[in-house]
Amino acid sequence: MTQRNVKHESPEGRERAPTSADVARLAGVSQATISLVLNGRASNVRISDETRDRVISAAAQLGYAPNHAARSLRQRSTKIITFVLPALDNPYYSDVVSAAQVAAQQHGYAVSVLPTRVKPGGFHALSLLQGAAFDGIIVAGHENCAAAEIQQLAARGIAVVALQKHGLNPAIHGVSVDLETGGYLATRHLIGLGHRRIAHVMEELPPSETRRDRVDGYRRALAEAGLPFDPSLVVITENSMDGGCKAIEQLLFGDRLPTAAFMYNDQMAIGALHALRTHALTVPDDFAVVGFDGLAVGQFTAPPLTTIDHPREDLGRLAVETLIDAIEKRPLGARERMLPVKLLIRESCGGKGAAPNQT
Amino acid sequence: MTQRNVKHESPEGRERAPTSADVARLAGVSQATISLVLNGRASNVRISDETRDRVISAAAQLGYAPNHAARSLRQRSTKIITFVLPALDNPYYSDVVSAAQVAAQQHGYAVSVLPTRVKPGGFHALSLLQGAAFDGIIVAGHENCAAAEIQQLAARGIAVVALQKHGLNPAIHGVSVDLETGGYLATRHLIGLGHRRIAHVMEELPPSETRRDRVDGYRRALAEAGLPFDPSLVVITENSMDGGCKAIEQLLFGDRLPTAAFMYNDQMAIGALHALRTHALTVPDDFAVVGFDGLAVGQFTAPPLTTIDHPREDLGRLAVETLIDAIEKRPLGARERMLPVKLLIRESCGGKGAAPNQT
DNA sequence: ATGAAAGCGCTAACAC
DNA sequence: GTGTTAGCGCTTTCAT
Numbered sequence: 001m002t003q004r005n006v007k008h009e010s011p012e013g014r015e016r017a018p019t020s021a022d023v024a025r026l027a028g029v030s031q032a033t034i035s036l037v038l039n040g041r042a043s044n045v046r047i048s049d050e051t052r053d054r055v056i057s058a059a060a061q062l063g064y065a066p067n068h069a070a071r072s073l074r075q076r077s078t079k080i081i082t083f084v085l086p087a088l089d090n091p092y093y094s095d096v097v098s099a100a101q102v103a104a105q106q107h108g109y110a111v112s113v114l115p116t117r118v119k120p121g122g123f124h125a126l127s128l129l130q131g132a133a134f135d136g137i138i139v140a141g142h143e144n145c146a147a148a149e150i151q152q153l154a155a156r157g158i159a160v161v162a163l164q165k166h167g168l169n170p171a172i173h174g175v176s177v178d179l180e181t182g183g184y185l186a187t188r189h190l191i192g193l194g195h196r197r198i199a200h201v202m203e204e205l206p207p208s209e210t211r212r213d214r215v216d217g218y219r220r221a222l223a224e225a226g227l228p229f230d231p232s233l234v235v236i237t238e239n240s241m242d243g244g245c246k247a248i249e250q251l252l253f254g255d256r257l258p259t260a261a262f263m264y265n266d267q268m269a270i271g272a273l274h275a276l277r278t279h280a281l282t283v284p285d286d287f288a289v290v291g292f293d294g295l296a297v298g299q300f301t302a303p304p305l306t307t308i309d310h311p312r313e314d315l316g317r318l319a320v321e322t323l324i325d326a327i328e329k330r331p332l333g334a335r336e337r338m339l340p341v342k343l344l345i346r347e348s349c350g351g352k353g354a355a356p357n358q359t
Numbered sequence: 360m361t362q363r364n365v366k367h368e369s370p371e372g373r374e375r376a377p378t379s380a381d382v383a384r385l386a387g388v389s390q391a392t393i394s395l396v397l398n399g400r401a402s403n404v405r406i407s408d409e410t411r412d413r414v415i416s417a418a419a420q421l422g423y424a425p426n427h428a429a430r431s432l433r434q435r436s437t438k439i440i441t442f443v444l445p446a447l448d449n450p451y452y453s454d455v456v457s458a459a460q461v462a463a464q465q466h467g468y469a470v471s472v473l474p475t476r477v478k479p480g481g482f483h484a485l486s487l488l489q490g491a492a493f494d495g496i497i498v499a500g501h502e503n504c505a506a507a508e509i510q511q512l513a514a515r516g517i518a519v520v521a522l523q524k525h526g527l528n529p530a531i532h533g534v535s536v537d538l539e540t541g542g543y544l545a546t547r548h549l550i551g552l553g554h555r556r557i558a559h560v561m562e563e564l565p566p567s568e569t570r571r572d573r574v575d576g577y578r579r580a581l582a583e584a585g586l587p588f589d590p591s592l593v594v595i596t597e598n599s600m601d602g603g604c605k606a607i608e609q610l611l612f613g614d615r616l617p618t619a620a621f622m623y624n625d626q627m628a629i630g631a632l633h634a635l636r637t638h639a640l641t642v643p644d645d646f647a648v649v650g651f652d653g654l655a656v657g658q659f660t661a662p663p664l665t666t667i668d669h670p671r672e673d674l675g676r677l678a679v680e681t682l683i684d685a686i687e688k689r690p691l692g693a694r695e696r697m698l699p700v701k702l703l704i705r706e707s708c709g710g711k712g713a714a715p716n717q718t
Numbered sequence: 719a720t721g722a723a724a725g726c727g728c729t730a731a732c733a734c
Numbered sequence: 735g736t737g738t739t740a741g742c743g744c745t746t747t748c749a750t
Binding site for chain 2: 017063065066067068069070071072073078080082087088089090091093094095097098101110112113114115116127128130131132133152156157240241242245270271273274277296297299300301302
Binding site: 019020021031032034035036039066067069070071072073074075 | 742743744745746
C-alpha cells in the first residue's frame, strides 16, 4: 500500500490535495506533530518512535506533500532562488546553472530559471520577485543587471547577486569572470603570433563606471606591444552568430584589412568563421579568430576555435553561495568575487609559434 | 514622490515588506478595498474614483507588491507554469520557451524553467511541483516525460503537458512535432539525391508503445524506395555533438561505408560534420548529412546544414494553451496535437537534384 | 511527549 | 460604496 490513495477522497470534492490536517486525522495525532515529524525536528524534540512511524506511514498513504504557498507564507521564505537570464539560446549558462543547482541543493534551496530580457516597462515576472515568490535572485546579462527594476528589488532588501556586475550599487553582490584579462590574453596571443592589425568585434555595451571588459584588455595588450589602437578595427554588432558574421563582412570590405579578430564570444566567433569561409578566406592561414567563453561547440567548428575559457561551474557555485549568504544574512566576506580565465588554444589561430602569412 | 519610501519604516523592524494592511492604513480604508482596487475589480464592482486614487497612490508610495505566497494560498493558484527541461545546453528550447512565455502572459501566467533531468530518486524540484508551487507543468525530454514522478503528478490532478509525449497516460496531454514524417522527409531527400546506403545516428530511446520517431520514418522511406533496412547502419550514441562525432567515426571504420547520414538532431549533426572533416571527407561531395531541429547554428556550419525544421514557436504556444485549458478545467479539444515539420535544404547534401559521386 | 491555538498576508462572502 | 470576517495550510510558541 505504498502509492495508493493518491487523491484525497471526500464525498463531494474530488481531487483536493491532502493537507497536514488529513494526515493528522489519519494518524490520530495533531497537526503540530505532523509538522515536527516531517520536518525532521522529531528526533531533536520529543516524539516517540511509535507516533513518528505512524505519521510517516499515514503521510505516505495519502501521498501527502506540504503545500508550498502555505509553508512559504508561514516561514517567510520559499527556499527557491531564481536565475534571471537574458535568453536560453546561449549554452554558456547551461553549466553555470547546473553548478548552481548542485550548490543550492546542498543548502536546501531549489533553483529555477526565468529567461527574461528585462525591458523597461516589461518584465512581467518582476511581480513575482517583488511578491517574494523567490528568496533571492541571480541576474545575468547587461540589460538585466542594469535594469532599474533589479536595483529596486535590491533596495527593498531582496538578495541579489549579479553575474558580471557593473555599477556601484552596494546592495547588489557581484560574481564575475575577469573579462579584462581575457581580452588581454586573447589579444596578446594574436600579437605573439605576429598579427599587427587585430580587430575586435563586440556587443553594444551600456555605459558603466566600473565595468572592465574585453575591450580594455584588448587595448592593454595593444599598448603593451606598442601597437596603435585603431577605432576602425573595433566593430559593434548584435550579440549573435549572425551579428558576428556581419561584423566580419564589414571589416572585410573596409579599407584597412585586419589579419585577425578577437570576437566578443564564441557564438559571434562561429558567425565570423562562417563569414570568412563564405569569402574564401582560410582560417587560420588568411585570418585568425579568437573566441570567448569556452563553449563545447568550439571543439566542433571548422577549424576548432581558440578561445578564452571561463570557469562556468565556479561562477554558478559562487553566485549561489554568495546569494544564500545574503539571504540568510550571514556576514559576507568579499562581496565581489573575480574569477580567472584561461586561454584555450585550438586551431583557429594556428599553433603556438606559427606565424600568419600576411602583415 | 514616486519611488520613495520603498521600505516599510517602523521603529524597530526594518525591511519588512509593506502589506496590504499597511496600504489600507495609509489610505484610510480597509484591506478589502485595497484588494478590490489593486486587482482591477474596482470598476466592475463599486469603489468611488476618489478612494481608488487614494489607494493607488498609497500603494505606490509604499512600493507595495502583493505577497505571492499569501495570494497563492488564498486563491489556490500561483499563476506560474513551469517548463521541466532536460538541460539548458540545447538551444532548441529557447524558441519554444519564448513563445510559451508570450502565450502564457496573455493569459496572466508567468513561465519559469526547471532544468532538471528527472532521475529516479532525484528530482529535488519534485517537491515544489507536488507542493503546488506551480499550477501546471510542461515536460520535455524522454526521461522526464516517462518519469514515474511526473506520472504521479498527473495522477494527483496536476495539469501536465508533455512535449513529444510517449505512453498512454490519458491524464497527460501531449503536443508533439511529427518526428516520423521528419525522418521520412530527411531520408527521402537523401534517396532522391541518389544515396543508397544511408546511416541513421540516433539517441538511445526508452521503449514506448506509442512513440513514432525519426527512425520509423527512416524505415518507411527506405521501404518505399525498395531499399533494405540495414541495422549496421543505425548507430545509437549519446545525444551531444561529441556523440554525433563518435558515431560517424564508428561508421567510417565499419566495413559497409554509408554515403550519407541522417542525424538525430542538429547538435549531433555538428559532431558529424566535424568527424567527416577530421577524416578528410568533403561534405556533401563525399558524404551527405541531414540534421533535425532547424537550429540557427545550422546556417553557420561548414557547410550549412540541410535539416528538418520544427515549428518551435507553435510548439511552445500550443503547449501553454493546452496546459492552461487543463489548469482552468476547460473542456479540451484534441488532447494530442501533432505539428508538421518541413525539410530545410541548405548545403550539407548538395543542392536539389545534385547527385552524390559514389553509390 | 503531544495538543491547542494563533497567525503569516491575502481574497471573497456577506454585512451594512 | 465600503468594512467585517473568515479562512487558505502551515509552523510554532505555549500549555498540559
